[in-house]
Amino acid sequence: MKRRLNEHNLGLNIACYTFDKRPLELVFHTEFNELNQAIAFEKTTKRMVEKRKKL
Numbered sequence: 001m002k003r004r005l006n007e008h009n010l011g012l013n014i015a016c017y018t019f020d021k022r023p024l025e026l027v028f029h030t031e032f033n034e035l036n037q038a039i040a041f042e043k044t045t046k047r048m049v050e051k052r053k054k055l
Helices: 002-010 017-021 035-054
Strands: none
Touching: none
């Protein structure tokens, strides 16, 4: 986790979405046993953010 956050903050990949959004701060972290659980959680979270933006 720390390595990935450092990679984003160092801006090693100019094509990365986060390149222009540095410095980054990790605000949430969780672990899943299965990839499908992680994908479902991410989709749910994105829907919540979209609803909040519409308000």
